[in-house]
Amino acid sequence: MHMLQKVLFRFMLLFLSALAVSACQTVAPERAETALVSQPTPPNLVQGVCGDCHGVEPPFLSPNPSAPSFADIANRQGMSEESLTSWLIEAHNYPELMDFELSESEAGEVARYLISLQSEDYEKAP
């Protein structure tokens, strides 16, 4: 019994010092945390149809090197959910390789996912 109390007490001390440490880091971790939390998983459609060529989820390595990763596309200047949606509906704009058609709601879903990959401090992977 005595032993157990000792162990518990040590544990409490550890816990408290961990709290104290995290309380001191007021500013820095915020960015890192949002980056982790805001990383949504791609819709099935994206993984199934687009993932053959594009890197559609972290770490965004495209299986087909001539297909830009979704993070690269999303972070191009002026990219918006609206412009992407209409681009995706107009299948005749596609590169020759991309041989499929999306319904309006599918295009919207894909565009929403793509845009969710935008980040202010995005840096293109080498």
Ligand code: HEC
């Ligand atoms: C068979 C391979 C292939 C598949 C599957 C594919 N893509 Fe692509 N995609 C490409 C290639 C290659 C390019 C780059 C073409 C270029 O730069 O000329 C591209 C470019 C793009 C672009 C950028 C167009 C631009 O303005 O440069 C978007 C957006 C895109 N793909 C979305 C998608 C979406 C969404 C899917 C799934 C629904 C998809 N792609 C599936 C090969 C593919």
